[in-house]
Amino acid sequence: MNIAIIGLGNIGGSFALAIKENIPDANTYAIDIDAEVLERAKEQHIIKDGSRDFKDIIPNADLIIFAVYPKLLVQLVKDYAPYLKEGCIITDVTGVKTSLIGDVEPLLPEHADFVFGHPMAGRENRGLEFSSREVFIDANYLITPTPRNKEENIEFLKNFVKTLEFGSISVISPDFHDEVIGFTSQLAHVIAISLINSDDDARNTKKYTGDSYRDLTRITNINEKLWPELFMMNKDHLVKHIDNFQIQLDKLNAAIQSDDVETMEEMMLESTKRYKDLHDIED
Structure with a gap:
């Protein structure tokens, strides 16, 4: 499985570390505006590779995890949409859902499924250096499905975050x-x-x-x-x-x-x- 993490800061880095520990066969890639962060993550074997150009990574991604600000996320989905792989699953870490879903879903092609999620974990400090897979252990995870989502993709996200050692996983409405x-x-x-x-x-x-x-x-x-x-x-x-x-x-x-x-x-x-x-x- 090819996983693309968009934004390799605190939360994005924590996902990369948790994937490395719990799904070692996955190929984890990252997209970030900071080339030094990408290089450091690659040197530390947190990711397989990284790029500032999404076209290097997005077309082959089976799972995309957005770990960026909500307004930026909307713009990135608009940019990525023509390059999304058939059957790819997308998720996020955003702390607000209703308005975000309203902005994002009209931008998606039919062959991509965005299952919105929210890990209830993190730290106050910013940056890859403060990331930690331990913050996810036994933490709550919220999934906010929409009528557009396929049931098997909701189940995939549940199993995925459970594998990353999240604790209680709740499926609730966006509102x-x-x-x-x-x-x-x-x-x-x-x-x-x-x-x-x-x-x-x-x-x-x-x-x-x-x-x-x-x-x-x-x-x-x-x-x-x-x-x-x-x-x-x-x-x-x-x-x-x-x-x-x-x-x-x-x-x-x-x-x-x-x-x-x-x-x-x-x-x-x-x-x-x-x-x-x-x-x-x-x-």
Whole structure:
């Protein structure tokens, strides 16, 4: 099987490493704008070969994994479409699905099947040097099929990511994906960004932090080019989640200001209950 990874950064590199470890017979190729990254990956035997010119790789690819920003992905699909191999399967790692699917599917030839996916794994740092196959081990993977997809290709992607040692694999609708990711991922980033940016620069906070602040701000080492795209492409769901969060924040704020201990205790008991459910902790 010839596999083409488009974008050999953190996630693309992690796929390459996971494929090398778990599917050693596969021929893994990469396309990236950085020739030095491609050469380094080849020297380290992470990929078989790489190129900056997609025409060197795409026509022979059985599986294509897009690990690039969503807007770029759309443009690349438009460029690649005339060169796609008969029966090739395409997938992605993008954190927003509904609008992306609407942009991509009209560009596809009938003989290519794009099964949209989302690995719930990764690291804050960018670049091939931060890639790791271990981040995929037991991680969740989301697949968002469309009516255009062939059932056997959905099954192929399930088996493929299972072979790469992902844990729970969920097949969900694109809209539900965007709704739940808007809450679990995008809202979490909105809160973390707002928290760290509300700090008083003159305080020199880093001298006084503990685990709580470090844990809550870990994800603020953020890709400032990617995340605005994700926020804007999912704004309807995300703004709704921000509004619901604001309701809870206002409720807690009011309870603190009015010395309403009962409300604070109720909110904390509810959060503890939800935490235990999230982590499958028995009372």
